[in-house]
Amino acid sequence: MAKFALRKMRRKGLPSMSAQTVESRTSTENPSDSAGTSVDLGPASGLSCRECGQRFELGPIFACELCFGPLEVAYDLPLGDPEALRKQIEAGPENIWRYAPLLPVPADVADKPNLNPGFTKLVKAENLARELGVESGKLFVKDDSGNPTHSFKDRVVAQALEAARAFGFTTLSCSSTGNLAGAVGAAAARAGFRSCVFIPHDLEQGKVVMAAVYGGELVGIEGNYDDVNRFCSELIGDPLGEGWGFVNVNLRPYYGEGSKTLAYEICEQLGWRLPDQLVIPIASGSQLTKIDKGLQELIKLGLVEDKPYKIFGAQAEGCSPVSTAFKAGHDVVRPQKPDTIAKSLAIGNPADGPYVLDIARRTGGAVEDVNDEQIVDAIKLLARTEGIFAETAGGVTVGVTKKLIEAGLLDPTLTTVVLNTGDGLKTLDAVAATSQATATIRPSLDAFRDAGLAH
Amino acid sequence: MAKFALRKMRRKGLPSMSAQTVESRTSTENPSDSAGTSVDLGPASGLSCRECGQRFELGPIFACELCFGPLEVAYDLPLGDPEALRKQIEAGPENIWRYAPLLPVPADVADKPNLNPGFTKLVKAENLARELGVESGKLFVKDDSGNPTHSFKDRVVAQALEAARAFGFTTLSCSSTGNLAGAVGAAAARAGFRSCVFIPHDLEQGKVVMAAVYGGELVGIEGNYDDVNRFCSELIGDPLGEGWGFVNVNLRPYYGEGSKTLAYEICEQLGWRLPDQLVIPIASGSQLTKIDKGLQELIKLGLVEDKPYKIFGAQAEGCSPVSTAFKAGHDVVRPQKPDTIAKSLAIGNPADGPYVLDIARRTGGAVEDVNDEQIVDAIKLLARTEGIFAETAGGVTVGVTKKLIEAGLLDPTLTTVVLNTGDGLKTLDAVAATSQATATIRPSLDAFRDAGLAH
Numbered sequence: 001m002a003k004f005a006l007r008k009m010r011r012k013g014l015p016s017m018s019a020q021t022v023e024s025r026t027s028t029e030n031p032s033d034s035a036g037t038s039v040d041l042g043p044a045s046g047l048s049c050r051e052c053g054q055r056f057e058l059g060p061i062f063a064c065e066l067c068f069g070p071l072e073v074a075y076d077l078p079l080g081d082p083e084a085l086r087k088q089i090e091a092g093p094e095n096i097w098r099y100a101p102l103l104p105v106p107a108d109v110a111d112k113p114n115l116n117p118g119f120t121k122l123v124k125a126e127n128l129a130r131e132l133g134v135e136s137g138k139l140f141v142k143d144d145s146g147n148p149t150h151s152f153k154d155r156v157v158a159q160a161l162e163a164a165r166a167f168g169f170t171t172l173s174c175s176s177t178g179n180l181a182g183a184v185g186a187a188a189a190r191a192g193f194r195s196c197v198f199i200p201h202d203l204e205q206g207k208v209v210m211a212a213v214y215g216g217e218l219v220g221i222e223g224n225y226d227d228v229n230r231f232c233s234e235l236i237g238d239p240l241g242e243g244w245g246f247v248n249v250n251l252r253p254y255y256g257e258g259s260k261t262l263a264y265e266i267c268e269q270l271g272w273r274l275p276d277q278l279v280i281p282i283a284s285g286s287q288l289t290k291i292d293k294g295l296q297e298l299i300k301l302g303l304v305e306d307k308p309y310k311i312f313g314a315q316a317e318g319c320s321p322v323s324t325a326f327k328a329g330h331d332v333v334r335p336q337k338p339d340t341i342a343k344s345l346a347i348g349n350p351a352d353g354p355y356v357l358d359i360a361r362r363t364g365g366a367v368e369d370v371n372d373e374q375i376v377d378a379i380k381l382l383a384r385t386e387g388i389f390a391e392t393a394g395g396v397t398v399g400v401t402k403k404l405i406e407a408g409l410l411d412p413t414l415t416t417v418v419l420n421t422g423d424g425l426k427t428l429d430a431v432a433a434t435s436q437a438t439a440t441i442r443p444s445l446d447a448f449r450d451a452g453l454a455h
Numbered sequence: 456m457a458k459f460a461l462r463k464m465r466r467k468g469l470p471s472m473s474a475q476t477v478e479s480r481t482s483t484e485n486p487s488d489s490a491g492t493s494v495d496l497g498p499a500s501g502l503s504c505r506e507c508g509q510r511f512e513l514g515p516i517f518a519c520e521l522c523f524g525p526l527e528v529a530y531d532l533p534l535g536d537p538e539a540l541r542k543q544i545e546a547g548p549e550n551i552w553r554y555a556p557l558l559p560v561p562a563d564v565a566d567k568p569n570l571n572p573g574f575t576k577l578v579k580a581e582n583l584a585r586e587l588g589v590e591s592g593k594l595f596v597k598d599d600s601g602n603p604t605h606s607f608k609d610r611v612v613a614q615a616l617e618a619a620r621a622f623g624f625t626t627l628s629c630s631s632t633g634n635l636a637g638a639v640g641a642a643a644a645r646a647g648f649r650s651c652v653f654i655p656h657d658l659e660q661g662k663v664v665m666a667a668v669y670g671g672e673l674v675g676i677e678g679n680y681d682d683v684n685r686f687c688s689e690l691i692g693d694p695l696g697e698g699w700g701f702v703n704v705n706l707r708p709y710y711g712e713g714s715k716t717l718a719y720e721i722c723e724q725l726g727w728r729l730p731d732q733l734v735i736p737i738a739s740g741s742q743l744t745k746i747d748k749g750l751q752e753l754i755k756l757g758l759v760e761d762k763p764y765k766i767f768g769a770q771a772e773g774c775s776p777v778s779t780a781f782k783a784g785h786d787v788v789r790p791q792k793p794d795t796i797a798k799s800l801a802i803g804n805p806a807d808g809p810y811v812l813d814i815a816r817r818t819g820g821a822v823e824d825v826n827d828e829q830i831v832d833a834i835k836l837l838a839r840t841e842g843i844f845a846e847t848a849g850g851v852t853v854g855v856t857k858k859l860i861e862a863g864l865l866d867p868t869l870t871t872v873v874l875n876t877g878d879g880l881k882t883l884d885a886v887a888a889t890s891q892a893t894a895t896i897r898p899s900l901d902a903f904r905d906a907g908l909a910h
């Protein structure tokens with residue numbers, strides 16, 4: 001998204017937002033944001049450019065001033081005594097803050113008011129395994145619908161919130177068409193931040209309600225999601241946006257790190273073991289890259305034994321720029337105009353697409369897609385086998401897992417973790433047509449018998 | 456419900472379902488249900504009548520053959536070494552099965568496929584405390600929206616499921632208009648049971664989808680909820696219903712015990728301390744009575760120090776038979792015809808109403824109600840202060856808490872736990888009218904400035 005926004009800004013001649021410009025504005029116009037080295041974000045030691053490696057001090061910046069590459073958090077990780085670190089983690093709270101020594105947050109983060117997301121269930125999916133032909137004991141669903149606002153977004157927003165606190169921001173903001181709006185609204189409410197969320201003005205009523213109920217500002221923008229994003233980029237570059245932390249723009253480097261916690265939890269819940277295979281949905285691609293980053297950190301820290309693992313990316317056919325590039329053997333991702341029921345994955349120009357391709361190829365994985373009908377079938381398959389009602393994104397990963405097994409790309413004898421990143425209650429429409437009463441009868445035993453319901 | 460159903464059955468001359476008749480049917484017609492003493496439900500030693508104390512063997516029965524009183528589970532509790540028991544619990548899984556030694560389930564319950572509900576967050580609600588005038592550090596929300604299907608029903612269904620397993624049932628069933636349908640469908644799917652859920656045929660589309668997605672039988676009954684219940688009672692008494700476990704009818708004694716886990720968790724999460732005050736919603740009243748039972752057990756077991764606590768019951772004004780009786784000083788509860796947005800609490804003739812009155816009076820608590828507008832305000836208050844989006848039942852408890860404080864009945868200087876038993880995503884309609892975008896603007900900074908959104 002950062003890269004995408006920047007490309008668009010440059011193309012359209014909008015104000016740029018490189019590291020340099022933000023830093024000077026911050027230091028001259030907003031003395032409360034001293035940023036830089038005085039900021040306490042725990043083990044985070046700075047930001048580094050993913051493209052050219054240039055280092056920057058910690059601050060509300062997201063793009064390299066040299067090459068416009070995306071910035072990511074660099075760490076001084078607690079190397080040296082894995083046993084002590086493991087014990088510290090295991091003694092920590094039952095949420096993402098048990099991994100505070102590995103995240104860009106202060107050591108006392110668990111004492112601050114936040115939603116305490118994470119440590120969601122890793123469900124051993126024996127019934128689903130049987131249906132998919134996976135060996136018993138080898139298939140797991142990481143079910144992030146158990147988060148406070150029922151999607152993985154609570155993980156990333158919680159990181160952005162801590163960065164916002166550290167930088168002295170008072171408003172938490174984002175552009176969104178769904179899960180993110182609720183996650184930001186809820187996190188801001190609990191932490192005592194003002195929130196201001198921007199949405200397309202014609203969003204479905206249910207989603208408006210879910211975003212508005214937390215009482216922050218909810219602003220409908222006359223235009224589509226691209227218009228909303230362009231407006232947000234303008235606002236960040238303007239004095240009007242001062243003191244505003246846009247979780248997925250100027251706080252994006254911190255925000256993204258939240259997805260690492262999925263990797264940590266999966267390995268810890270497997271008994272401090274790497275899985276052999278992971279199936280991860282791709283929207284911007286950030287989550288997949290950060291899970292890989294998290295796994296690599298665990299290896300570096302000695303918390304898990306180093307061994308090969310394969311990462312598989314999952315897209316909806318109606319928005320499959322990365323799987324298309326993967327299958328064509330391309331390094332670049334060609335944007336698509338999304339048309340799929342998996343709206344939480346419908347990013348036509350995914351900022352981290354090229355990195356996803358790298359990771360899938362490096363680990364020996366793949367990127368695959370499924371169509372809307374397969375998504376619905378997979379949602380219902382997961383529900384009827386494991387009692388987990390997934391959002392459309394979960395239908396994408398389960399559907400892709402099935403397809404990869406059938407194609408011989410995913411080994412059904414190895415430990416495999418499939419991600420469900422959201423809750424079916426948020427995308428009821430996807431399954432409404434095919435999830436109805438099986439019969440309607442008069443209240444009598446005769447009617448019941450006649451309907452063939454007895455057994 | 457058991458008592459209510461039986462009263463109705465007797466009134467209408469329907470087949471009775473006393474302990475005796477069920478036991479004899481079970482032993483002669485269904486040899487796989489040997490029931491009786493050979494059933495392993497852990498510390499559960501039998502059933503006893505809440506009215507006359509008569510004991511029965513463990514079995515799929517719910518009413519006393521002598522007096523038609525409701526049956527409840529009796530235990531051989533692990534008395535004697537509280538320290539060892541506490542350690543055992545703390546070393547257990549992060550779900551209700553950590554309390555297996557106190558529940559009617561076999562010791563190896565955690566190894567069986569189920570949804571592993573419970574151990575939901577006890578949220579220290581400092582922002583809400585400030586708004587309600589409660590002393591800092593004293594107000595907590597027990598947030599059961601974190602359960603697998605996002606309501607406390609997962610707790611009770613999980614108990615019923617283990618009883619169903621023990622009695623050799625193969626179908627899990629219930630009558631429902633909402634939360635219970637999803638909880639039963641999901642639990643049955645995961646455990647490999649057939650499920651058959653009965654609903655009024657004209658239920659809202661969203662609720663039908665939530666219940667149907669788990670793939671079990673979902674039967675619309677032409678009639679209202681009373682008709683559905685009457686039909687289910689007939690089915691249990693007929694050979695057609697053989698092998699069927701109705702979680703809230705013939706498995707009700709076990710089902711109800713799931714609510715004790717709320718008491719256990721609250722005390723453990725408070726550091727093995729009793730709270731001073733609890734605010735609990737009343738539908739049938741079962742949950743409130745079982746929480747009291749759970750607190751009493753913890754005292755008996757020496758896991759918490761004995762001290763007084765007050766239990767407050769919360770109802771919606773549009774369905775307030777218990778609060779009406781409480782305020783009038785009556786011992787009996789006069790049925791009402793429900794008319795409230797809090798549909799999950801809309802039981803006009805609550806089976807456990809008289810017991811609730813006893814407990815509220817014995818502990819020095821009270822029963823209060825709030826109207827629909829106050830419920831909506833309270834849902835939004837909780838959302839904007841703590842980032843918790845509650846179902847209407849949560850609006851009832853928070854609204855009642857506010858009212859009790861204003862009336863001087865609830866002491867704002869004491870440790871108080873307010874229950875939220877469900878998720879706002881399931882009752883979006885309640886807040887839809889008043890949760891909307893705060894502004895709609897063109898995508899320009901000028902429009903943003905003109906709307907007064909900058910700060």
